[in-house]
Amino acid sequence: MQELNRDDIERIVDKKNEIISFKCELQETLQKAMNEFVEQHPNYDQYRILQAAIAEFLMHKGFQNRDLTRLYIGKMFHRQNVPNRF
Numbered sequence: 001m002q003e004l005n006r007d008d009i010e011r012i013v014d015k016k017n018e019i020i021s022f023k024c025e026l027q028e029t030l031q032k033a034m035n036e037f038v039e040q041h042p043n044y045d046q047y048r049i050l051q052a053a054i055a056e057f058l059m060h061k062g063f064q065n066r067d068l069t070r071l072y073i074g075k076m077f078h079r080q081n082v083p084n085r086f
Contacts, residue, residue: 034046034049037049048075049075051071051075052071052072052075052076055068055069055071055072055075056072056076059072
């Protein structure tokens with residue numbers, strides 16, 4: 001798989017209102033854990049969890065962008081006043 005660099009990520013961030021679908025394989029234990037979590041927390045779904053996880057990973061790896069931070073906070077804490085720009 002090709003690695004994204006900062007320029008690639010910035011182009012994605014610039015397309016704030018576009019949604020890109022992708023297919024990925026999950027280990028069975030990860031999928032079971034995610035399904036159990038969603039059952040216990042109905043305000044979350046698999047898309048919200050994955051978006052928050054990817055945003056958190058990028059922030060921990062040093063990518064700093066205000067829109068990414070807003071996305072992460074919005075997905076993790078489900079604040080209505082934080083715009084979802086992705």
